[in-house]
Structure formats: structure tokens, C-alpha cells
Amino acid sequence: MSKVDIISIAKALNLSKSTVSRAFQEKSDINPNTRNRILAYANEVNYRPNHYASNLREQKSKTIAVVVPELENNYFTQIIKGAEKIAKQEGYHILIYATDDDINKEREFITSISNGKVDGVLMSVVGERDNHSYLHNIDLKKMPIVFFDRVYDDIDITKIVTDDYQSSFDATEHLILGGCKSIAYLVVDKDHSIGKERALGYKDALKKHKIAIQEDLIVDCSNSYDENFKILKELLINHKPDAVFSSVERLAFSTYFVCNDLGLKIPKDLKVVAFSSLQIAELLSPPLSTVTQPAEQIGQKAAKLLLNTLKGEPQDVDAKTIILKSELRIRKSSQF
Amino acid sequence: MSKVDIISIAKALNLSKSTVSRAFQEKSDINPNTRNRILAYANEVNYRPNHYASNLREQKSKTIAVVVPELENNYFTQIIKGAEKIAKQEGYHILIYATDDDINKEREFITSISNGKVDGVLMSVVGERDNHSYLHNIDLKKMPIVFFDRVYDDIDITKIVTDDYQSSFDATEHLILGGCKSIAYLVVDKDHSIGKERALGYKDALKKHKIAIQEDLIVDCSNSYDENFKILKELLINHKPDAVFSSVERLAFSTYFVCNDLGLKIPKDLKVVAFSSLQIAELLSPPLSTVTQPAEQIGQKAAKLLLNTLKGEPQDVDAKTIILKSELRIRKSSQF
């Protein structure tokens, strides 16, 4: 199989390579006949335009990156699915990257792709606590970024978030109205914007109902499954909360495991509500009450905004931060 | 921010662009001092090598594609995670594509990336029934492909699979030994290599124990959740199997939903075992017995083999098809 490029095609057909190139462009003044002749021959010799070359020439790769904290989470895979759907419509491909909540990985990845690997980025960031000044070295005109879900507030770009404060407030109030007096709040990174927003909703709901905020019940967990198991076991044994509200899906799973271990019954001994987009929440034992974010919609919206930017359409300045609504789905784990 | 490339750096430092270029290569006879001088300046002006250009020049993109049937499945995300881990070590990036079990999407994607978008591909294919002759037009020397899990038998490339026949046999025998006489087998695409392998294990286990194979109990499902719900409801009502063995995770979920709908109790009224890598299988109601494939390991192995090929290392001819072992994890859903 010898190299087949526009030059070899041109030679075979006694044309110039410019004409051949033109045959593959949408809009160009080329004779329909010659175009067909070229297309037919190209098909015959199985020609594919060379991405390396056209990327260089056009300074774009028709690829966008999606950066998420973790892949093994329905929420993020649904977002990716949503983004992919939109991207595909426009002929874009998706580069995936999981940061595992490590700011170094985030920085290294964004930096490494910042000159010609992708045309733009959708990102849910690692954390605010960490130093994300590396972003100042990125030319956001050249490689636009759209944040979703977890964002850096101080970076002035388009952001898609959900109404974390309100959902959190509602979920907490739901527990209070059912009679809970001692509600634990689980978080992975207290200093993170999302953790903070959600914590605020939780606290304000407590305040509204005149329940004292106990710092002992605000539990900062880790990324290690084993550590979390210990932390939560300690919580349930020593502080005996009557409910757990988890701002992170997997901490709810850990809570279930700890309850099984301790012989605690959900919801009798402990109510549980969690941020989660798990599609089989209904099948858990017991079915898990969730704050479910519109994951696929987030992915679609984010991708649309990014692609609009890439197309050079004017940024909708009034909509720098877009807020989508989550849904509180009450199931047996928080039944009274 | 004016354009910063090796030429502008060269000018600023009174060097030639080749020298500057050399500073960024690992092995090149460049004076350590000049290299440091270049690196320091490059860092100062925030230079990033241009991927478009170096890709074209080197005819590689340091990117591999991972093609999976679906993203919203722990099994595949774990595989991606495994592949990503290996890829990252070698400085490769990952392009993700979900085919949604549509051969057209598979063909279009593979074809579209086949000239310079990626250096190689890891793929779990859509199906055998479908015409996959498009692969003959792909230059597998130029863009090597490694199949995993679901493969096209007739394409002679490296494949990573699990011991589907044996796992299926074991799972079925487990149900028989517990006293089941009427075991339904759920599959999505009967003609698919995996479906066939798994069906064979199921049938041979029945044969060994002198249980007649009933075609009515071999149920071909679809990709639509609603359709599957109907199909399975019909199965449970009209054929009253005492066990269900699902070759696909999500069909087990559907079975759970149908049982809830019909008021059937698992495992009392129906035992369930399924191929699944769900990490919270234990938390389902009831905990789901699974045949669990070594997902992350598959991803790692596949990536390693592909990267070895890309490095030009000799293919291990004895290992064209690598078989990894799955694990039967018996939980309450198939307890007697």
C-alpha cells in the first residue's frame, strides 16, 4: 500500500494538487465533473485526508477535551455522554482526562494540551484550595475553557453549575421536617466551592429550623475508600447522628457499607440523602434518596457553549454563569 | 501576546531555530548551557511546542483511541481507567468514543480517525452480525488496533478476552446445583461472539446436568430500556423461570425492576446472576451475584500491548489472543 495523498491522486488524474484539495472542500469553484472524478478515484484508492497536515494548516484539531475528577461515576459519564452527543454533531472528537482530584495532574494536562492538541476544554476542576495560577499562563483566547459543576470562581470564563445551595437546603429541610435533629454533612473537600455552597445550604436549613450547627457533624472525608470507612464508622458510633446528608455520591455508598457493618438499619436508625445521579438508586437496599443533577443536560449545554465560542459566535455576556436545577428524589432511605 | 515559536525564541537568543528545537529533544548533542538558556527563556515567554506541527513532522499524535459500546457502565469506565493509567505513563492521551452498539458509528469513527488523529486504537466492537468489512480498508500497520472483550474473530490482530465460556458454565452450574431447573439466559445480541461464547457455557452446563435446553428461555433483548422491561415481564409471567442468568449487566437491573413490578422476591421466587463489574453490587436489594471481569486489568493489558506495538517492539506471536479470568461472586440474589 503505497502512500496515497493529494499529490499521488493529482498525478494519477493529471491534475494539480490544488484541484484535488478543492474536491474535498465544501464550498469551492470546482467543476462538478472533475470533483466527482476525484472523489471516485479517491474512494477507489481509499484516500483519507491527513489530519496532521490539515490540523497544522488550519490551526485546529476538531477535538475538545473533557476533564473530570473521576470517571467511575455515573454523573460524569452522563456529562461526557451529553458533551459527546453535541460534539459529534459538529464533527468534533472528545479527549478524556480524569484528574483523580490531583491539582498537579490537572495542571500538567491542561498545560500539555495548550498548544494544538485540542481546540477547547470542558472542565470540572480539582479544587479551589489549590493553587490554580497555572491557568494564567494559558491563552484562553486560543484554547477556550468552559467550567462545569466544580469551578474556579476567580477565573472569568463561562461556567455551568447547578443550584447547589438550594438543593442542599431543600434536602436538609426535608430531613428536618421528618424529625431529624442531628444531621451529619459529608464532604470531601471542605474548601471547595461546591462543598462550600452545599454546606451553606445545609447550615442555613438548620438555622431556619433553629437547630444548632455542630462542627463535629460536618465531616471532611478523603479519596481513600478505606479511610472513609473508618471516618464514617467513627462518626456513626461516637456521634450517633439520626441522618446523613452526603455531598458526594460515593460517601453515601460508604455510609451504606458502614451501616451494614454496624448492623444499623436505614432508614430506621439513620436516614440518608446524597448528591447522586446513579440510575439504579431505586435498586439499592434501601433505595437511596438523591439530589440528582441534570448531568446529560450539563454536558450538552457546556459543549454547546464551547462550540459556539469556537465558531466565533459572540459570547452571551449575560450568561457567564449558567445555573441548572437539580431534583430532590425522595426514596426509602429517608422515609419516616 | 505575540506568537511565540522556536523562530521567535531563536531570534531573541541569537541562535538558529534548529538549536532551539534541539533544546526540547531528549537526546541531542546540544551544549547544556545553551539548552538551559533556551529552556529558561522559553519558560519565561511561556512557550509550548506546537502539537500540530510536531505531529505532522513526526507522523504521530501520541494519542490512542478507546472505543467502547457504552460509557455508562462501570465495566467500561474501569477499562478506560486502566488504559489511561498506562497511556499516561508513556505520555499518551486518550480519545474516547462510544458506539452505542451502532456499527455505522463504529465504522465512521474508525474511518475518520484513520489518518493521523490517533496512533492506535483499543476497541470493544459492536457486533459480528454486522458487516465490518470497513476494517479491510484500514491500514492496521499505520494505525494498529487491539480488540478487547468483544472482538471480530476473523480479523487477525491482538485480542484480550475473558474466559466467557467457563465463567458462564460455572455460573449456570452454580444455579443448577442449587436446584434451579428452569434457567433463563438473557443476551442482547445472540449472534455476537461474546453472546455466543456465554450461551455455549450456559448450554453445556445444562447438558452436563441433563436439563433440556428450552429456546424460549434464551431471550434476545434490545438496547431500549422500555422494550427490555416488556420482554422480561413477558418472560417472567409466561415462562416462570426459577433463575435468570444475564450476560449483560443492565438486563439484570431490568430484571430487578420487573420483579419489583410483579412483586416477585429475589432470590425466593427467582435467582439472579449476571455478568457485571458494578462496584456496589453488594448494596443492591438483594446483593447481586456477579461474574466479574478484571476490567482495569483488561484496560491495562490492552494499552500495554498497543503501546508496545507502537514502540515497534516485536509482537508476541504466541499471544495473539490473551485470555484473562473472571470471578464468580455469589451473593444473596442466587442464595438457596
Place this chain on the structure above:
DNA sequence: TTGTATGCGTTATCAC
């Protein structure tokens, strides 16, 4: 060790 020159395969700008 460094500089010069060339090409990777396209697309775009001109002429014709």
C-alpha cells in the same frame, strides 16, 4: 556543538 536547508501534507492566495 551549531547552523542551513528541506520536507511532513494540507489549504489559501494568487495568477492564469
Place this chain on the structure above:
DNA sequence: GTGATAACGCATACAA
């Protein structure tokens, strides 16, 4: 409507 030619930014063979 078509052809010649110049970029795109980098990496290498070769010369110095």
C-alpha cells in the same frame, strides 16, 4: 475552473 506557490511550526540530515 484550474495550476503554481507559499505558508503552517517543527525536526532532522547534512554541512560547517
